[in-house]
Amino acid sequence: MSTRPTMSCRELVTLVTEYLDGTMPNAERIRFERHVAVCPPCRAHLDQMRKTIRASGALTEESISPKARDTLLDAFAGWRDG
Amino acid sequence: METQAAVSDRTIVDETALVEALRQGDRDAFATLVDANSPWMMRIALSYVSSRASAEDAVQEAWLRCLNGLDGFEGRSALKSWLFVIVTNCARRRAEHDSRSVPFSELARREAERIEPEPLQDRFFGDSHPRWPGGWTTFSPSWDGLPEQRLLAGEVTARIESAAARLPDGQRAVFLLRDVEGWSSEDVCNALGISGSNQRVLLHRARHVIRAVLEDYLEGGELQ
Numbered sequence: 107m108s109t110r111p112t113m114s115c116r117e118l119v120t121l122v123t124e125y126l127d128g129t130m131p132n133a134e135r136i137r138f139e140r141h142v143a144v145c146p147p148c149r150a151h152l153d154q155m156r157k158t159i160r161a162s163g164a165l166t167e168e169s170i171s172p173k174a175r176d177t178l179l180d181a182f183a184g185w186r187d188g
Numbered sequence: 189m190e191t192q193a194a195v196s197d198r199t200i201v202d203e204t205a206l207v208e209a210l211r212q213g214d215r216d217a218f219a220t221l222v223d224a225n226s227p228w229m230m231r232i233a234l235s236y237v238s239s240r241a242s243a244e245d246a247v248q249e250a251w252l253r254c255l256n257g258l259d260g261f262e263g264r265s266a267l268k269s270w271l272f273v274i275v276t277n278c279a280r281r282r283a284e285h286d287s288r289s290v291p292f293s294e295l296a297r298r299e300a301e302r303i304e305p306e307p308l309q310d311r312f313f314g315d316s317h318p319r320w321p322g323g324w325t326t327f328s329p330s331w332d333g334l335p336e337q338r339l340l341a342g343e344v345t346a347r348i349e350s351a352a353a354r355l356p357d358g359q360r361a362v363f364l365l366r367d368v369e370g371w372s373s374e375d376v377c378n379a380l381g382i383s384g385s386n387q388r389v390l391l392h393r394a395r396h397v398i399r400a401v402l403e404d405y406l407e408g409g410e411l412q
Contacts, residue, residue, distance in 0.1 A: 114322025116312040123392035127373060129384075150330040157331055157339055158399040162348055162367035164340040168230040174244050175222060178251050182218045185255045 113141045118148050122155050203267045210258060222251065225268070228369045229275045235353060235360050236279035246282050250275040272379035276361075293381030296358035300386035307396035329407055344402065351401040355394055362387055363394035 113121075118141050124130050125138050142149050170178075209217035226247055233243035233250075253274050261270060276292050313320045331339075338344070352360055352368070361380060365371040371379075377387050 114312075114315065115324050116306075116309070116315070116322035119308055119312075120306050120392075123388055123395060127388065129373075129388075146330075147324045147327040150328060150332075154328065154331055154399055154403070155395060157334070158395055158402055159367050161339050161344050161402065162363070162398060163370060165345050165349060165368050167227050168234065169227045170222075170230055170244050170247055174248055175219075175226070178222055178248060179215060179219060181252060182213075182215060182255065185252075 113137045115141075115145065115148050118142070118145075119151060122152060125152075126155065126159070207258065207261060207267070210255070221267075225271055226251075228365065228371075229271060231364050231369060232272070232275055232361065233279040235364060236276075236283040242282050243279065246278040247275060249278045253278070266375070266378055268375060269379040269381070273381075291381075292357070292361070296361065296380050296382050296390065297386055299356055299358035300382065300389045304393065307393065307400075328403060331406065334406060338406075344405065347401050347405055348398055351398055352394075355397060358382075359390045359394035359397070362390040363398070366391055367395065367398075 118138060121130065121134070121138060125135065130138065142152055206217055206221060210221070229247045229250060230243055233246040234240065237243050237246060250271065254271060257274075261267075273292065280292075311324055311326050313323050313325055315322045317323070352363055355363060358380075362376055365376045365379065366373065373384060373387055373391075377384055380387070382390075
């Protein structure tokens with residue numbers, strides 16, 4: 107078993123994005139999860155980051171107007187012919 | 189389970205077929221491509237210019253450039269990466285930024301490598317604190333009691349949009365593509381031409397800015 111010291115709250119916060127991306131080495135991930143299991147403030151922080159990501163994914167979809175789309179498709183016809 | 193490499197190989201095969209169809213003048217293929225990519229291209233363009241009309245102009249111009257450059261597209265880079273470079277250039281020029289004098293990938297790399305304090309550092313005890321080394325000095329209230337519909341409501345998303353608009357270019361592009369548009373980190377790295385670790389740094393900083401905006405808003409009212 108690794109003898110690395112326990113992860114501090116400060117260190118955990120710096121590693122949240124790496125953890126959520128699933129790119130963390132296994133031993134590091136275990137240290138991270140052990141800390142979260144026993145630390146309510148870090149658990150709250152992790153939950154806030156997850157909710158921030160979820161809220162960001164809820165922004166209304168953008169797109170170009172139907173008119174701009176038609177203009178483009180017409181331009182495509184012209185491009186092919188020209 | 190399909191590996192990332194297999195997925196990306198398949199994407200390239202699909203894209204080669206799509207590009208070939210465009211060269212043959214297949215209007216449906218072009219419509220498919222426009223419908224699939226214009227939403228995120230609009231998002232990127234809107235993050236540079238102030239009006240919807242000029243963002244739309246930038247996206248249209250980007251598509252025309254894409255068609256005109258199609259013969260030069262060799263499929264070595266993913267189509268999305270190529271479109272990202274084109275639309276970013278069109279939008280930046282409209283915004284009278286420094287245009288292409290500095291390529292976006294270089295701009296994002298510099299931004300990621302700039303030393304900045306880690307977010308929230310002022311909320312921790314020092315690492316040599318006798319009792320709580322590196323521990324929280326101030327706990328943020330839990331968001332557990334926050335109803336899902338409040339989190340996803342228009343007022344929250346409006347705040348996210350305006351905070352995102354103020355992010356530095358690199359953070360903004362990574363944030364919009366990853367968290368708003370849901371791209372994979374691999375696709376974002378390819379599109380922006382930056383390394384995985386730089387991408388993560390930019391995303392990490394951006395998410396913390398957005399989290400802080402939500403904290404101010406939610407804890408200022410909703411959670412009290």
